[in-house]
Amino acid sequence: MKFLNAGESHGKCLIGIIEGFPSNVELNIEAINKELSRRQVGYGRGKRMAIEKDKIEFASGIRFGKTMGSPISFTIKNKDWENWKIPMAIENIYHDESIKVTQARPGHADLPGVIKYRQKDIRNILERASARETASRTAIGAICKQLLEEFNIKIHSRVLNVGGIKDVDISEKGNNFWDKIESSELRVYDKEIENQIKDVIDEAKKEGDTLGGVVEISISNLPVGLGSHTFYDKKIDGILAQQFMSLQAVKGVEIGDGFKCADNKGSNIHDEIFYENKFYRRTNHAGGIEGGITNGEEVVVKAAIKPIPTLMKPLNTVDIETKEKKEASKERSDVCAVPAAGVVLENIAAWVIADEFLKKFGGDSLEEIKDNYNKYQSYIENL
Numbered sequence: 493m494k495f496l497n498a499g500e501s502h503g504k505c506l507i508g509i510i511e512g513f514p515s516n517v518e519l520n521i522e523a524i525n526k527e528l529s530r531r532q533v534g535y536g537r538g539k540r541m542a543i544e545k546d547k548i549e550f551a552s553g554i555r556f557g558k559t560m561g562s563p564i565s566f567t568i569k570n571k572d573w574e575n576w577k578i579p580m581a582i583e584n585i586y587h588d589e590s591i592k593v594t595q596a597r598p599g600h601a602d603l604p605g606v607i608k609y610r611q612k613d614i615r616n617i618l619e620r621a622s623a624r625e626t627a628s629r630t631a632i633g634a635i636c637k638q639l640l641e642e643f644n645i646k647i648h649s650r651v652l653n654v655g656g657i658k659d660v661d662i663s664e665k666g667n668n669f670w671d672k673i674e675s676s677e678l679r680v681y682d683k684e685i686e687n688q689i690k691d692v693i694d695e696a697k698k699e700g701d702t703l704g705g706v707v708e709i710s711i712s713n714l715p716v717g718l719g720s721h722t723f724y725d726k727k728i729d730g731i732l733a734q735q736f737m738s739l740q741a742v743k744g745v746e747i748g749d750g751f752k753c754a755d756n757k758g759s760n761i762h763d764e765i766f767y768e769n770k771f772y773r774r775t776n777h778a779g780g781i782e783g784g785i786t787n788g789e790e791v792v793v794k795a796a797i798k799p800i801p802t803l804m805k806p807l808n809t810v811d812i813e814t815k816e817k818k819e820a821s822k823e824r825s826d827v828c829a830v831p832a833a834g835v836v837l838e839n840i841a842a843w844v845i846a847d848e849f850l851k852k853f854g855g856d857s858l859e860e861i862k863d864n865y866n867k868y869q870s871y872i873e874n875l
């Protein structure tokens with residue numbers, strides 16, 4: 493599969509195209525819209541998210557509720573476009589020069605972007621660099637999630653910490669674990685911790701500051717054998733890491749116990765192999781991936797999210813035109829987007845897994861993929 497997306501933060505709309513998606517997958521549009529709204533909520537998000545109520549509008553690839561195998565294309569409107577028709581006009585209309593943004597924000601693409609693309613207005617960079625783009629990647633992932641659900645593959649996210657305040661350590665996730673995470677505005681398990689995090693977010697907001705944190709994505713019911721050890725660009729841990737790093741504000745990716753492995757002995761960190769009717773492990777330090785191949789255990793990936801770089805108490809910068817010392821420009825902004833980043837990463841993971849799933853079990857239709865998958869499962873069961 494391939495996907496393309498386009499669209500500026502305050503442009504008319506966001507656009508996505510998926511090519512290579514199989515036919516006969518029933519798409520639940522409400523479930524896609526629900527995924528889009530999960531991305532928009534979360535304690536610490538700014539006013540922009542209160543304006544946008546994202547809804548997907550399909551333009552092709554689906555008929556009578558089912559995919560046809562042809563390219564799937566869609567748009568998501570930017571409601572704020574109404575207020576930006578002049579500053580973001582497509583046509584070369586008259587506009588006041590004072591709308592130019594010239595005070596580059598540290599931590600954004602602003603300065604390297606204007607230099608690279610020879611721009612005099614930072615808006616020509618920030619509009620596309622903005623995480624508004626992630627609405628279309630979330631929709632693409634939400635479509636892939638529905639394909640994966642046909643094979644009972646589930647993807648979840650939780651927030652492990654915000655601003656250094658850690659959620660409780662839960663090794664055994666009980667039945668209502670994910671419902672509890674879903675009902676938390678911060679996607680954490682412990683209510684007391686949630687309140688503490690809300691307090692530090694409120695404090696940061698009052699001080700004009702921002703916060704980051706860590707999220708964890710878990711993918712369950714994966715078959716053994718997605719990805720490959722045979723070539724550098726086929727290793728599924730490498731693919732996940734690249735895609736996760738491509739999310740705005742992600743500064744670190746960890747597979748399984750990741751950095752903790754470096755401090756441990758081999759005897760503590762590798763997952764011993766057992767057999768009782770099937771191969772299994774008692775631990776999952778590897779996070780479900782060995783040698784670039786899924787090993788049948790839960791795939792667990794963590795991502796470190798940096799604090800939002802637009803501060804209401806602006807950082808020092810330099811005006812790109814006058815070269816004078818200035819305060820960085822302020823766009824309406826989130827204080828903390830860690831829970832939202834988790835939701836986007838779930839959907840980025842859904843894209844990667846669906847793509848790898850099709851490489852392994854590929855077929856033009858859902859029926860053909862199911863045949864291939866079932867044949868492989870019976871091979872595994874008879875090992």
Ligand SMILES: Cc1cc2nc3c(=O)[nH]c(=O)nc-3n(C[C@H](O)[C@H](O)[C@H](O)COP(=O)(O)O)c2cc1C
Binds near residue numbers: 538622800
């Ligand atoms: C869901 C989400 C929402 C974000 N919201 C904002 C925001 O409101 N203001 C802001 O300055 N940065 C926001 N960011 C982060 C920036 O887009 C990002 O830090 C910036 O584009 C620079 O890219 P880099 O951090 O990957 O280097 C957000 C990121 C994510 C994942």
